[in-house]
Amino acid sequence: MLYREAGDFSTTYSQDSQTFPIRFDRWRYYAVLFVAIFVIPFMVNDYWVNSIFMPFLIYSIAAIGLNILVGYCGQVSLGTGGFMAVGAYACYKLMTAFPDVSMFIHVLLAGGITAGVGVLFGLPSLRIKGFYLAVATLAAQFFLVWLFNRVSWFYNYSASGQINAPERDTFGILITGPNTEAWATYLFCLIFTVFSAVVARNLTRGSVGREWMAIRDMDIAAEIIGVNPLRAKLTAFAVSSFFVGISGALFFAVYLGAVEVGEAFGITKSFLVLFMIIIGGLGSIFGSFAGAAFLVLLPVLLKVVGVDWFGWPTDIVAHLNLVIVGGLIVIFLIVEPHGLAQLWRLAKEKLRLWPFPH
Amino acid sequence: MPEQFLWTIEVFLNGLMAGVLYALVALGFVLIYKASGIFNFAQGVMALFAAMTLYGVMNGQVPFAHLINAVFGTEIHYFGWNLPAILSIVLTMVVMILLAWLVQRYIFRYLVGQEPIILFMATIGLAYFLEGVGDLMWGSDIKTLDVGLPQGINLWIDETTFNFFGYGFFIDNLDIVASIVAALLVAGLVIFAQYTKQGRAMRAVADDHQAALSVGVSLNFIWILVWSLAGFVALVAGIMWGAKSGVQFSLSLIALKALPVLMLGGFTSIPGAIVGGLIIGVGEKLFEFLIGAPYLGGATENWFAYMLALLFLVFRPQGLFGEKIIERV
Numbered sequence: 001m002l003y004r005e006a007g008d009f010s011t012t013y014s015q016d017s018q019t020f021p022i023r024f025d026r027w028r029y030y031a032v033l034f035v036a037i038f039v040i041p042f043m044v045n046d047y048w049v050n051s052i053f054m055p056f057l058i059y060s061i062a063a064i065g066l067n068i069l070v071g072y073c074g075q076v077s078l079g080t081g082g083f084m085a086v087g088a089y090a091c092y093k094l095m096t097a098f099p100d101v102s103m104f105i106h107v108l109l110a111g112g113i114t115a116g117v118g119v120l121f122g123l124p125s126l127r128i129k130g131f132y133l134a135v136a137t138l139a140a141q142f143f144l145v146w147l148f149n150r151v152s153w154f155y156n157y158s159a160s161g162q163i164n165a166p167e168r169d170t171f172g173i174l175i176t177g178p179n180t181e182a183w184a185t186y187l188f189c190l191i192f193t194v195f196s197a198v199v200a201r202n203l204t205r206g207s208v209g210r211e212w213m214a215i216r217d218m219d220i221a222a223e224i225i226g227v228n229p230l231r232a233k234l235t236a237f238a239v240s241s242f243f244v245g246i247s248g249a250l251f252f253a254v255y256l257g258a259v260e261v262g263e264a265f266g267i268t269k270s271f272l273v274l275f276m277i278i279i280g281g282l283g284s285i286f287g288s289f290a291g292a293a294f295l296v297l298l299p300v301l302l303k304v305v306g307v308d309w310f311g312w313p314t315d316i317v318a319h320l321n322l323v324i325v326g327g328l329i330v331i332f333l334i335v336e337p338h339g340l341a342q343l344w345r346l347a348k349e350k351l352r353l354w355p356f357p358h
Numbered sequence: 359m360p361e362q363f364l365w366t367i368e369v370f371l372n373g374l375m376a377g378v379l380y381a382l383v384a385l386g387f388v389l390i391y392k393a394s395g396i397f398n399f400a401q402g403v404m405a406l407f408a409a410m411t412l413y414g415v416m417n418g419q420v421p422f423a424h425l426i427n428a429v430f431g432t433e434i435h436y437f438g439w440n441l442p443a444i445l446s447i448v449l450t451m452v453v454m455i456l457l458a459w460l461v462q463r464y465i466f467r468y469l470v471g472q473e474p475i476i477l478f479m480a481t482i483g484l485a486y487f488l489e490g491v492g493d494l495m496w497g498s499d500i501k502t503l504d505v506g507l508p509q510g511i512n513l514w515i516d517e518t519t520f521n522f523f524g525y526g527f528f529i530d531n532l533d534i535v536a537s538i539v540a541a542l543l544v545a546g547l548v549i550f551a552q553y554t555k556q557g558r559a560m561r562a563v564a565d566d567h568q569a570a571l572s573v574g575v576s577l578n579f580i581w582i583l584v585w586s587l588a589g590f591v592a593l594v595a596g597i598m599w600g601a602k603s604g605v606q607f608s609l610s611l612i613a614l615k616a617l618p619v620l621m622l623g624g625f626t627s628i629p630g631a632i633v634g635g636l637i638i639g640v641g642e643k644l645f646e647f648l649i650g651a652p653y654l655g656g657a658t659e660n661w662f663a664y665m666l667a668l669l670f671l672v673f674r675p676q677g678l679f680g681e682k683i684i685e686r687v
Contacts (some may be wrong), residue, residue, distance in 0.1 A: 020589075073530070115482065121479060123667060124672060127669050128672075130474060131478065133567065134478075134617075135664065136671065137669050139668045142661035143665060146657060150654065150657065267611075274479075278479055293587065312428040313428060315424075315493075321489065321490070322487070322489055323487055323490030323491055325483075325486055328483075329482065329483025329486065329487075330465055330484060333476055333483065334469060
C-alpha cells in the first residue's frame with residue numbers, strides 16, 4: 001500500500017527524471033544511507049569492519065566497475081585482478097612520492113591512471129569481441145601481474161617484493177597503516193562506494209549509458225543509428241577501469257595494508273568479481289551490491305557454521321565453498337540469468353500491486 | 359658450432375614437447391566447441407579431476423573420506439587395494455563418462471540456445487564446482503601420479519647429440535611419450551570423426567543442429583558422446599601433466615594456456631589446435647630463453663602466449679585454420 005506511485009505528482013522535469021520515482025524507494029534509500037553513515041560507524045569493531053563491511057564496500061566498487069563493462073556494454077573482461085593491481089600500485093607510488101597530499105586525491109588519481117591503462121587494453125575490443133576479447137583481457141591480467149612482480153621500481157626496490165601502505169591521514173584522521181580506527185577506514189571506503197554508485201547510476205541513465213547498452217544489444221544496429229563504437233567501447237573501458245582502480249587502491253591501502261601482487265590480484269580475483277556480477281545481476285547497480293554482499297558473506301557464513309559450529313577442518317569448508325559458488329553460478333545462469341537483481345525487481349513489482357494483485 | 363646456437367635448438371625441441379601438451383588440452387576444447395558451440399572452460403579442471411580420480415582409484419582411496427570423517431567422526435581413508443594402471447584408467451574413464459552424462463543432463467540441456475558467453479560462464483561455474491568436488495573427494499594434497507611411463511633424460515638422444523655436436527641435448531622421455539600419445543590420439547580422433555557412424559553424426563551436429571536433428575541424429579546422445587570424448591582427452595592430458603609436474607591445482611590453469619593456443623589455431627580446427635600448441639610452446643620457450651631471461655627478468659612464460667594471441671587476433675581474428683567469419687564493427 002505504501003509502495004505506489006499514486007499520489008506522487010512531479011511538477012518539474014527534474015522531479016520527473018529522478019533516480020527513484022517511487023517515494024517509498026526514496027525514503028528507503030535515505031534510510032540506508034543514514035544507517036550506513038550515522039549508525040554503523042558507532043557500532044562496529046575491528047572484526048566486523050575487516051571481515052564484512054570493508055570487503056563488501058570495496059568489492060562493490062569493483063563489481064560496479066566490471067558491471068559497467070560486462071553488464072552494460074557487453075564486453076567480457078577477465079582482467080579485473082590486473083586492473084585492481086594497477087590501482088593498488090599507482091596508489092602506492094603516489095602515497096610514497098607525495099606524503100602530504102590527502103588520501104582522497106591519491107585514490108582518485110589511482111583510479112584515473114587505471115582508466116588510462118584500461119583504455120590501452122580496451123583497444124583490441126574494437127576489432128574483436130566475445131571470447132576473443134576475454135582472452136585479450138586475460139593477457140592484461142597476466143602481463144600486469146608479471147610487470148608488478150618483476151619491475152622493482154613499482155615496489156620501490158623493497159627486498160620482499162611486497163608493497164606496504166605507509167601511514168597516511170585525511171583531515172588529521174589516520175586512514176592507512178596499522179594504527180587506524182575501524183570507523184575511520186569504514187567511512188573512508190563508504191564515501192567512495194556511495195560516490196561510485198551515484199556516478200555509475202547516473203552515467204548509465206544518461207546518453208553514455210544508452211550508447212553502451214546499444215553496443216551491448218546489437219553493435220551493428222547501434223553503429224547505424226549513430227553510436228560511435230570506438231567512443232562507446234573506450235569510454236566503457238575507461239569508466240569501468242576507473243572504478244576497478246579505485247577498488248584496487250582501497251583494497252591495498254586501506255583494507256590489506258600489505259600486498260603481494262600474485263596472491264592478492266591473481267586470476268582468481270578476476271573470477272570472483274565476475275561471479276559477483278553474474279550472481280548479483282548483469283546490468284544492474286543494485287545487482288553489483290547484492291552480488292558483492294553475497295560472495296563476501298557466503299565464506300564467512302560457511303566458516304561460522306562449518307568450522308565454529310560443527311568443528312570441521314577449514315580446508316573442507318573452503319572446498320565446500322567452491323562447490324557452492326560453482327553450483328550457484330550454474331543454477332543462476334539456468335534459472336535466473338539476471339541474478340539477484342531480477343528477484344528484487346520481481347519483488348518490487350509484486351509489492352506495487354499488493355494487496356490487490358489483479 | 360657455437361654453444362648459443364645448440365642451446366637454442368635444445369630449447370626449441372623442449373618447446374615443441376611442451377607445445378604437444380598444450381595441444382592435448384586444446385584438443386578437448388575444440389571437440390566440444392565444434393559439436394555444441396560451448397567453449398568449455400572446465401577442460402583444465404576436468405584434466406585435474408581425471409588425474410585425481412585415477413590416482414584415487416589406483417591407490418584405493420575412499421571417495422569423500424575427509425568429509426565423511428569430519429561429519430561422522432570416523433577414521434577411514436583407504437579400501438586397502440592397489441589396482442593396476444590399465445584397470446584404473448578404464449574405471450576412471452567410466453567416471454568421466456558418468457560426469458559427461460551428468461553435465462549434459464543437469465546443466466547444458468537447460469542452456470540450449472543461450473548466448474555463447476552465457477554458456478562460457480556456465481562452464482566457469484562448472485570448473486569451480488568440479489574443482490571443489492575433486493578436492494572433497496580425493497583431498498587437495500599434491501599427488502605424484504605414476505602409471506609406469508618412462509621418465510627422466512633420454513640417454514640415447516643425449517649420447518647421439520653429444521657424439522655429433524659435442525653437446526648432449528636434454529630431452530625428457532616423458533615428453534617423447536606424450537608426443538607419441540598425442541599423435542596417436544589425433545589420428546584416432548580424425549579416423550573416428552571421418553569413418554564411423556557416430557563420428558559422422560558428430561560432424562553433422564557440428565555443421566547444423568537442426569538439420570542433424572531432422573535426419574534423425576540424437577543431439578542429446580551426441581553431446582554426451584562429445585563430453586565423454588573431451589573427458590577422455592582430459593584424462594590423457596591429466597596423466598601426462600600429472601606425471602610431469604604432480605597432480606595439483608596448477609593443472610587446472612593449463613586450461614587458460616589453451617585459450618591462446620586456440621586463438622592461434624582457430625576454435626574449430628583439430629590440426630589447428632596441434633599447430634597452435636606447438637607455436638605457443640616453442641614461442642614461449644624461445645622468447646624466455648632469448649629475450650625474457652636475459653633482458654626482462656624472466657618468467658615471461660606467464661604472459662607471452664596471451665600477448666602473442668592478442669597480436670595475432672588483431673591481424674587474423676579467425677586463427678590460422680579457423681572458419682572465416684566476416685563481421686565489421
